[in-house]
Amino acid sequence: MAQLENAVHVVTVLDYGELPDGEPYNVMPYLPHSLSDELGKDVFDVKALADLPGAQRPRAMPLERVLAISEQPLKGLAAAHGKGLVHRDIKPANIMLTEESDVRIVDFGIAKAPDGQHPTVSHLGMVSRNCMAREQRESAKHVDARAGVYAVGRVIYRMLTGKLPVGRFADPNVAVPALGKAMNDAILAEISEDGEERSADASALLARLQQAKTSVGQEDTSEHSVTWAGEQGESGICDELKPLKAAITAQVVATGFIPAAEMKAVRAMALVADLDDTGLTRLIADTLGQDKAPAALGQLIRQEVGEAGQALDAQALSVYQRAADTAGWSGEQLHAVMQAAVADLSKPEVAASSSLRPSSPKHDAKPSQGGESAGAASSADARSTSGSPKQANAIASKPRSKLPAVLAALLVLSGAGYGVYEWRQKQIAAEQREEQVRLAQLSETQREQERIRSIQRDLNALGYRVEESGVADTRTVEAIKTFERAQKLVVSGAADGLLATALKEELVRRDDAAWAAATKEDTDVAYAEYRSKHPNGRHVADVERRIVAAKQKESSRMEAARLAEEKCKADEARQAEDMAWAAATTQDSEAAYEAYRSRYPAGRHASELPQRILAAKEKARIAAEREAQARNGGFEDLGGGRLRDTQTGLVWTQSDNARDINWDDANAYCQGKGLRLPSIEELAAIYNRPGAGTTSCGGSACRVPPIFRLTSFWIWSGSRESSKSAFRIGLLDGHRNAYPNAGTRLYRALCVGR
Numbered sequence: 001m002a003q004l005e006n007a008v009h010v011v012t013v014l015d016y017g018e019l020p021d022g023e024p025y026n027v028m029p030y031l032p033h034s035l036s037d038e039l040g041k042d043v044f045d046v047k048a049l050a051d052l053p054g055a056q057r058p059r060a061m062p063l064e065r066v067l068a069i070s071e072q073p074l075k076g077l078a079a080a081h082g083k084g085l086v087h088r089d090i091k092p093a094n095i096m097l098t099e100e101s102d103v104r105i106v107d108f109g110i111a112k113a114p115d116g117q118h119p120t121v122s123h124l125g126m127v128s129r130n131c132m133a134r135e136q137r138e139s140a141k142h143v144d145a146r147a148g149v150y151a152v153g154r155v156i157y158r159m160l161t162g163k164l165p166v167g168r169f170a171d172p173n174v175a176v177p178a179l180g181k182a183m184n185d186a187i188l189a190e191i192s193e194d195g196e197e198r199s200a201d202a203s204a205l206l207a208r209l210q211q212a213k214t215s216v217g218q219e220d221t222s223e224h225s226v227t228w229a230g231e232q233g234e235s236g237i238c239d240e241l242k243p244l245k246a247a248i249t250a251q252v253v254a255t256g257f258i259p260a261a262e263m264k265a266v267r268a269m270a271l272v273a274d275l276d277d278t279g280l281t282r283l284i285a286d287t288l289g290q291d292k293a294p295a296a297l298g299q300l301i302r303q304e305v306g307e308a309g310q311a312l313d314a315q316a317l318s319v320y321q322r323a324a325d326t327a328g329w330s331g332e333q334l335h336a337v338m339q340a341a342v343a344d345l346s347k348p349e350v351a352a353s354s355s356l357r358p359s360s361p362k363h364d365a366k367p368s369q370g371g372e373s374a375g376a377a378s379s380a381d382a383r384s385t386s387g388s389p390k391q392a393n394a395i396a397s398k399p400r401s402k403l404p405a406v407l408a409a410l411l412v413l414s415g416a417g418y419g420v421y422e423w424r425q426k427q428i429a430a431e432q433r434e435e436q437v438r439l440a441q442l443s444e445t446q447r448e449q450e451r452i453r454s455i456q457r458d459l460n461a462l463g464y465r466v467e468e469s470g471v472a473d474t475r476t477v478e479a480i481k482t483f484e485r486a487q488k489l490v491v492s493g494a495a496d497g498l499l500a501t502a503l504k505e506e507l508v509r510r511d512d513a514a515w516a517a518a519t520k521e522d523t524d525v526a527y528a529e530y531r532s533k534h535p536n537g538r539h540v541a542d543v544e545r546r547i548v549a550a551k552q553k554e555s556s557r558m559e560a561a562r563l564a565e566e567k568c569k570a571d572e573a574r575q576a577e578d579m580a581w582a583a584a585t586t587q588d589s590e591a592a593y594e595a596y597r598s599r600y601p602a603g604r605h606a607s608e609l610p611q612r613i614l615a616a617k618e619k620a621r622i623a624a625e626r627e628a629q630a631r632n633g634g635f636e637d638l639g640g641g642r643l644r645d646t647q648t649g650l651v652w653t654q655s656d657n658a659r660d661i662n663w664d665d666a667n668a669y670c671q672g673k674g675l676r677l678p679s680i681e682e683l684a685a686i687y688n689r690p691g692a693g694t695t696s697c698g699g700s701a702c703r704v705p706p707i708f709r710l711t712s713f714w715i716w717s718g719s720r721e722s723s724k725s726a727f728r729i730g731l732l733d734g735h736r737n738a739y740p741n742a743g744t745r746l747y748r749a750l751c752v753g754r
Contacts, residue, residue: 009076011096011104019563020570031104032552035069036092039158042130044272050264055544057271060162063176067216069095070156070209072103077152077202080108081145088143090151091131092158130164131155134193145201152205153190153198163274165191175274180215241283244269248287254333256298258284259340293327298337305341312338452476455495458503459483462510508538515539524550574604581605590616633689633705643707649754650682651675655709656748663726663741666716666749675751677718680727680736682752687734698746702731712748 015027040058043049049057061069073095080087087108094107129137131151136143157165161175173184186208189197199205247269251258258266270280288295301320305312317338324334449470456468456476464479477493484491487502511534518526524547531543577600584592593613597606629636635643635652643652657669670676686704694701697710704710713732720726721738728747729736739747 008079009072009103009105010079010108011106020566020573028106029104030556031096031098031106032549033097034093035095035097035103035155035159038097039092039162042158042164044163049268049271058162060175060274061159063160063178063216066156066159067213069101069103069159070152071206073105073152073155074202074206074209076103076105077145077148078206081148081201081203086143086145087148088136089131090148090155092155095155133195135195146195146198149190149199149202149205150192150195152202153187156187157191160187161274178217180212180217182212182215183209186212241273241275244273244275245283245287248284252287252298253294255337255340256294256296256327257288257302257341260344294329297323297327297329298341301334301337302341302344305338305345309345311342451500452495455480455500455503458500458507461507462503511537511539519546522546522550523554526550577603577605585612588612588616588619590620592616630690632707633686635705635707637707645686648682648685650678650752651754652678652686652708653751654707656711656715656750658711658748660744661716661747661749662744663716663747666747667718669749670751673751675753677716677749678752680717680719680729683715683717683729683731683750684734684736687729687731697731700732703734704731710748710750712746714746715748715750 011028011031013026013028016025017027018024038061041052041056042058043052043056044058073090077087077090085108087105089107090105094105096104096106098104131154133143133147133150136147154165157163157172160172160179161170163169163175171184172187173179173181186205190199190205192198199208244266247266248258251262251266266284267280270276270283275283297320301312304316308316317334320334321331324331329337452472453468453470456466456470459466459476459479460468462483464483466476466479467473472495476495480495480499481491481493483489483503483506484493484499487506489498489502514530514534515537518530527543527547527550530537531540534540580596580599581603584596586592590613593609593616596603597609600606625636629646632643634646636646637654638644638651641654643654644650645652653673653675657666661669667677686708688703689705695704695706695708695710696702697704697708698712700713702708702710702713710731713730714728715731717727717729717736725738725740727736728739
């Protein structure tokens with residue numbers, strides 16, 4: 001990452017380090033949004049899509065924004081490729097966006113370093129498989145810059161189409177005809193499984209895209225200009241739309257139209273196939289046109305049920321039986337079609353969107369604006385007059401003859417031509433416009449009822465419980481008076497314009513106060529509570545974004561607190577370990593060092609322990625020897641019954657000969673051990689030596705070091721007075737004198753040598 005410090009579109013690493021557990025970390029600028037937030041999740045299963053909230057559903061981006069974004073990650077990757085680095089996990093989630101919509105590439109932690117350098121991680125294929133090149137799936141070790149441009153190509157395809165190029169996929173210019181052939185070909189080359197067809201690196205791809213931009217906007221009509229070919233049948237429809245086409249066909253054959261209950265599933269399938277509402281309308285119209293008989297009859301029955309506002313009786317339904325026979329429907333099927341139309345009566349909004357009529361291939365596939373607006377206005381006015389159904393019916397209802405509908409069905413089904421059906425549809429549109437005019441002429445009484453109903457809705461929203469009947473009943477009047485008192489208004493109980501304005505202002509005030517409280521608390525719980533209590537509030541549209549930001553803020557706060565706590569614990573542990581080490585080094589003993597190792601087996605000073613322990617052992621050994629020597633008058637036990645005088649270096653026998661012996665035999669005794677009799681001065685030197693005590697020597701106590709084992713206090717020396725006498729010493733009192741050589745009583749031989 002240090003090599004990319006100055007790269008414009010690569011995230012800047014502000015700091016780095018290692019946690020107490022050894023896990024490394026980087027500190028980078030906070031970027032809350034990524035490209036994946038704009039694209040939604042890569043979920044394309046119909047059932048899974050139905051469970052996703054709208055913000056997470058997969059979607060495409062406008063062409064202009066795709067072109068603006070695409071070059072930026074390539075510039076960042078070009079800098080990396082120039083340094084021999086290969087980013088092995090390019091995906092929307094790793095393309096972060098600043099507040100100014102500038103791109104920053106992140107997650108270079110799994111980048112592949114140039115050959116000869118150490119890679120940042122092992123050679124595992126850790127990249128997201130949605131953007132992984134074939135060669136990377138086979139071996140992450142041998143990828144090069146072409147794997148990166150492959151991933152960028154797939155991201156661009158995903159931005160343009162809202163889909164992933166999986167299996168047999170359409171060219172991107174099918175979804176975006178204005179893309180142009182050059183740009184279309186460039187994208188297809190970069191997502192090729194054959195690496196040789198791709199650009200060599202990000203710089204080459206960037207140059208190719210910049211050149212191809214000059215042709216963007218020139219729609220390529222040579223191929224893929226439509227996703228199906230109308231009357232060409234199944235052979236002219238792309239693979240992605242075939243399941244949708246089959247579902248629509250099955251429904252049209254069964255009922256002649258798409259019931260509201262089925263329309264949601266149809267739209268979900270269209271979403272998966274990347275088909276918008278306009279395209280879906282064209283596909284439905286094309287399908288209805290191919291199955292004219294059931295489509296015409298189904299639409300007519302649906303229209304008749306809609307006009308009646310209820311199920312048709314047996315006599316009314318029997319009028320269509322001949323047409324049903326022509327369409328291949330039995331009586332039971334005809335009744336089922338009528339029941340499906342009745343079910344749609346309770347779903348006006350959905351049903352309106354599903355009542356798509358076929359259009360001739362010679363005409364525009366879009367529904368006429370007049371028909372759409374008329375239908376919408378009719379639905380709206382019908383809802384506004386629900387408080388007074390009798391009066392609305394008296395004004396709006398107008399009996400119509402069934403003959404034109406039946407005649408149109410028979411003409412179409414008997415082969416009179418699809419133009420007759422279109423004529424009937426135009427007649428229906430004209431009738432809808434007439435209906436709109438009639439509904440606009442509702443009485444002042446009905447408008448007053450709707451105004452009171454609006455006031456009642458606002459009262460209920462403020463916590464008053466009144467019936468939304470459109471009538472200013474006693475409960476409503478009392479609620480109005482209570483509200484007026486609370487607002488310090490003139491108490492009148494009148495449901496007038498002043499009251500309506502005051503209610504709206506109070507609703508806005510409470511809504512703003514609730515929002516202010518939520519933003520002050522700034523937690524996901526507070527925002528969710530606001531949304532729950534104010535589902536139609538002025539700030540509901542901002543709730544989801546605020547919840548996401550609050551969760552991120554809380555997550556960051558908790559993470560910071562966790563890191564601070566871990567640091568505090570680490571500091572305390574380090575301090576405790578330092579104190580334990582100081583105590584061990586102060587004692588400087590094997591036991592102290594072993595106690596440290598037992599408590600801190602992986603401590604910071606563990607590597608020093610073996611040498612420290614050896615030194616402590618040696619120190620203890622020397623101290624013990626010195627103590628023993630001091631205790632034994634400076635004599636060291638050599639084993640085998642011999643002692644060494646550390647002061648003179650002389651080696652003594654630890655014990656005397658243990659029996660009475662004359663001088664000549666004493667000499668022979670010592671010579672037999674390779675030693676000699678000590679001189680009188682040498683014997684005198686061990687008498688009263690520091691550390692000497694009352695060492696037992698026979699029945700007496702000699703003043704020699706306690707390490708000696710003597711059986712008498714009289715010891716022969718090798719010093720002679722004459723040929724017949726030699727000196728002896730009494731280790732009891734240090735007395736020395738000459739004595740005849742032949743004497744034996746209580747005399748002992750103690751030998752010495754080097």
